[in-house]
Amino acid sequence: MPDTDASSSTPKSYSFLGPSGTFTESALAQVPEAAGKPWRAVNNVGEALADVVAGRSIAAMIAIENSIEGGVSATQDALASVPGLRIVGEYLVPVSFVLVARPGTTLADVKVVNAHPVAYAQCHAWLERTLPEHGHIPATSNVAAAASLLDGSQADAAIAPPGIVEHHDLELLAENIGDNPNAVTRFVLVSRTRELPARTGADKTSLIVELPEDRSGALLEMLEQFSTRGVNLSLLESRPIGDALGRYRFVIDADGHIHDERVADALLGLRRFSPQVVFLGSYPRADKQPIEFTSRYDDEIFIEARDWLRGLLSAEPSE
DSSP states (O other): OOOBOTTTOOBOOEEEESSTTSHHHHHHTTOGGGTTSOEEEESSHHHHHHHHHTTSOSEEEEEEEETTTEEOHHHHHHHHHSTTOEEEEEEEEEOOOEEEESTTOOGGGOOEEEEOHHHHHHTHHHHHHHOTTOEEEEOSOHHHHHHHTTTTOSOSEEEEOTTGGGTSOOEEEESOOOSOTTOEEEEEEEEOOOOOOOOOSSEEEEEEEEOSSSOTTHHHHHHHHHHTTTOOEEEEEEEEOSSSTTOEEEEEEEESOTTSHHHHHHHHHHHHHOSOEEEEEEEEOTTOOOOOOOGGGSHHHHHHHHHHHHHHHTTOOOO
16 A cells, blocks of 8 residues: 555655665655655666656655766666656765675675676776676665575675675675775656746756657757757767667756746757657756856846847837
C-alpha cells in the first residue's frame, strides 16, 4: 500500500535508490521537504519513477550526471520515455569509494568485483592498476553489492560507499579507490507537479529535444536557438531514439529559468524547429552560481521588441 495522508489521499513518501546508505539517500537528505516523511528504497530508476507516476511517492531522487562519466544514460532515457515528469531541484554529492570483502579476504584473493556500473567506471583506473585480471558483476547499487557478499554472491569484493563496514560485517581492503578525488554526482528530484520553482537568478532549465531529420546542419540549427538568445548550455548529450539508425534526441541543460525572456524565446524557437521537445523543468542550481549573460539579452530587451512589433501590427502611431 502506498504511504498516503488519510485526510487527503495524497502520497507523502519519497523514493530513492536503496538500500539505506547509498549516495542517492545522501542526496535525498538534502531536501528539507523530505525530512520526517517516509522514504521508499527502490531497486532502479524505472521503479523510482514508477512510484511517482503511480502516486506512491511525492517525488523520486535519481542520479542524472557524474563528473567522471557524464550523463547517466538510464536516467536520461527514462525521463525521455515517461511522460508527465518534472525536475524540481538538483543536489550535488561528493563521491568516494572503498573496496570491501568477506572477513578473511585479502586483496590478492580478489578475482571478481561487484559494483554499480557508474561506480565501477569511476574506479576503473584503480582497478586496472591494482587488480588487472579482475572481472565485474554489475549491481543495482553499491550498498546492495556489499551486502550481497554476505549472501552467497559470486564476487570476491565489492565497491561501496565509505562507512559500509559500520553496517555490515565486512573487511575493508582499500579506501579512496576512486580515480578522481574531486568526483561529484548530480542528482535531481523528480515529481509530477506542474508548479514551477520560483526564479532565483541561479537557475537551470532541462530539456530533451529530437532533431527533425538526419541532415547536414540540423544540430547547428538546434544550437542556434540558444546561441542567438544568449543562452549557455551546461549539458548537451545525445541519446539514440531507437527507431532507426541516425535518429537522436539531445539531453540539454540550459542556464536560466523559463521565466527568463531569453530562455522562453529559445524554447519557442525549439518548438518551431523540433517535432518533439520535452520540458523537464526549471529549478535552482545546486551550486547557487548566478547566471551571467550580456545586457543585450536582458528581459527588457525582449519585452520592448514584442511591444514594438505589437505596435506595428496594431497600426499605433510611432513616437
